[in-house]
Amino acid sequence: MAAVLLRNTTGGIRCLTKGPAFISTTTTISFSHGFGLLTKLRRSHSTTISQDLLNKKVQVYQSTSKDPYLNLSIEHHLLQHSHPDSYVLFLYINDPCVVIGRNQNPWLEVNLPALQEAEDIKLVRRRSGGGTVFHDHGNVNWSVICPPAVFDRDRHAEMVVRALKDLGVTTAKVNERHDIVIAGDGRGNGKDIFKVSGSAYKLTRLRSLHHGTCLLNSPRLKNIGKFLRSPGEPYIKARGVESVRSPIRNVDVDTEEFTKGVVDEFCAMYEEQCGEDVKLKRVGEEDVKNMDNIRKGMDELMSIPWIYGQTPQFTFSSRPTEDDPRERPPLDLEVQSDFNIQFTLRHGEIQTANVSGLKYEGRAIDGDFYDGVVSQTLAKGSEDDSAVKLYEIKDWATILKSATTGQAFKVSDPSLNSISEWLNKVFPGNHFR
Amino acid sequence: MASIARCLRIARPSVVSAFAQSAVRIARPFSVTANNELRKYTREHEWIELSDDKKTGYVGISSYAAKALGDVVFVELPEEGKEVHAGDALGAVESVKSAADINAPVSCKVIASNLTLEESPSTINKVPEDHSASGGWVAKVQVTDQGIADLEKLMDEEAYKEFTAAEDH
Numbered sequence: 001m002a003a004v005l006l007r008n009t010t011g012g013i014r015c016l017t018k019g020p021a022f023i024s025t026t027t028t029i030s031f032s033h034g035f036g037l038l039t040k041l042r043r044s045h046s047t048t049i050s051q052d053l054l055n056k057k058v059q060v061y062q063s064t065s066k067d068p069y070l071n072l073s074i075e076h077h078l079l080q081h082s083h084p085d086s087y088v089l090f091l092y093i094n095d096p097c098v099v100i101g102r103n104q105n106p107w108l109e110v111n112l113p114a115l116q117e118a119e120d121i122k123l124v125r126r127r128s129g130g131g132t133v134f135h136d137h138g139n140v141n142w143s144v145i146c147p148p149a150v151f152d153r154d155r156h157a158e159m160v161v162r163a164l165k166d167l168g169v170t171t172a173k174v175n176e177r178h179d180i181v182i183a184g185d186g187r188g189n190g191k192d193i194f195k196v197s198g199s200a201y202k203l204t205r206l207r208s209l210h211h212g213t214c215l216l217n218s219p220r221l222k223n224i225g226k227f228l229r230s231p232g233e234p235y236i237k238a239r240g241v242e243s244v245r246s247p248i249r250n251v252d253v254d255t256e257e258f259t260k261g262v263v264d265e266f267c268a269m270y271e272e273q274c275g276e277d278v279k280l281k282r283v284g285e286e287d288v289k290n291m292d293n294i295r296k297g298m299d300e301l302m303s304i305p306w307i308y309g310q311t312p313q314f315t316f317s318s319r320p321t322e323d324d325p326r327e328r329p330p331l332d333l334e335v336q337s338d339f340n341i342q343f344t345l346r347h348g349e350i351q352t353a354n355v356s357g358l359k360y361e362g363r364a365i366d367g368d369f370y371d372g373v374v375s376q377t378l379a380k381g382s383e384d385d386s387a388v389k390l391y392e393i394k395d396w397a398t399i400l401k402s403a404t405t406g407q408a409f410k411v412s413d414p415s416l417n418s419i420s421e422w423l424n425k426v427f428p429g430n431h432f433r
Numbered sequence: 434m435a436s437i438a439r440c441l442r443i444a445r446p447s448v449v450s451a452f453a454q455s456a457v458r459i460a461r462p463f464s465v466t467a468n469n470e471l472r473k474y475t476r477e478h479e480w481i482e483l484s485d486d487k488k489t490g491y492v493g494i495s496s497y498a499a500k501a502l503g504d505v506v507f508v509e510l511p512e513e514g515k516e517v518h519a520g521d522a523l524g525a526v527e528s529v530k531s532a533a534d535i536n537a538p539v540s541c542k543v544i545a546s547n548l549t550l551e552e553s554p555s556t557i558n559k560v561p562e563d564h565s566a567s568g569g570w571v572a573k574v575q576v577t578d579q580g581i582a583d584l585e586k587l588m589d590e591e592a593y594k595e596f597t598a599a600e601d602h
Contacts, residue, residue: 130530205534
């Protein structure tokens, strides 16, 4: 399908397509120069995100799916395949999930047992950098993809601030961390600063992606902190990226209103590039089920090696070390006074292990020797010499028992149970996604 | 790296750390100045320097890019044995919440990665163009025949200096 470029009288460029048209009633956004509200959204019935669409100078997409893995994969597809000169806006809302950054550590950043207990909260690792955030239906994610020539970390955050201001959130602004914050309730009552949106970026050779959240009306606001405080945090020292905590609050704006506002501001920003014809394309499960790229992307994002295995090297130690001298919280376990467990982990697998002070039963108790055996087994893994993978452990009791298989001694039951109970909280396997 | 570098023009003073700025003023190590004609740069601010054998070399990001990135908090190194074409992603850095691709300047195969950067990512800010053991180079590579041809398209040091000077306006 050949694209025909027309120059309109003001020097901007409008794209039309010639040749077999798709049979679609496409959605047209009309707006006045006064940045008025959207009128008449008509749904597009095209079944794929065609290359034609991806070549348009200005593109706006909205997801009808709440699946975080699908939404991130659609976003990634847009990043990889939209025309290098184009400006793309993508908006999506996710089911409840905790989303960690590309180079983060889930055992450090996330309360994994709490997620397990909640059952309906997913764990996601995104491809952009930055810290850990919580998404649910009260949060809208906005994503802008543009050419590297115009990349700026605040440019599109400022765009969202304009949308918020138009909706009455007068104290919204972008801070030095590129987050969007409000003072008080955002409408002039109160002076405390609250974060309402975080940003993250992915930069490739040809394109720049900036995406962010916006806490509009999450019903889970009070619980978000609980999910983002890990029981392993006092014991884990990680390479990679740590999150920065901020007090948060809801902006208290309807998600539809916010979405329309952001689309309006985006179209106004790129009015010159797009002329007047911007079609909002709704995309969802139906539209992408035949798109291999997106399916592959989803498979990757949902995989255990990606979610857990992409973790940079970290150490876990029950006592202060030279590398991590922090005081540890007191542990009330059935162990000797010299109890210590230390692991180094790479890709979520135990590389080195040092265990001491377990209590044993069996003949001729020689604690130090037994500790050495247990340490060696943990580091070496099972018979086939593969390392112990944290995300495969269903119960630490099994691991500790198997560490003494075939030996004349074993870890005493009280010791085993108390240590396992603690380790199961810090490293609870992967019983959920 | 291209999009990162644009930030430098409009970066607020707080974004570019004083440390990264001072890194640019450090005198270049002797080993780097010895073989200038073998060092080439891409428009995306990566460099490659061929060793005397003209088959292997070191790859990294330029001082210009390192400065524009801000404090690098994590480097994702490529795996040994990875084969890439010119322009393919060879790893990534994270700074200021941005996961930015490092792209291969030429077609090549990765022989080794600079593990120093795993322990100390800030090395890439301090000595980004240093390919000694304690330097901020990213990967040691073997250049393919296609890679030798790719080299022709890259800028030498003088041309790169002019290129970056122009970018700053």
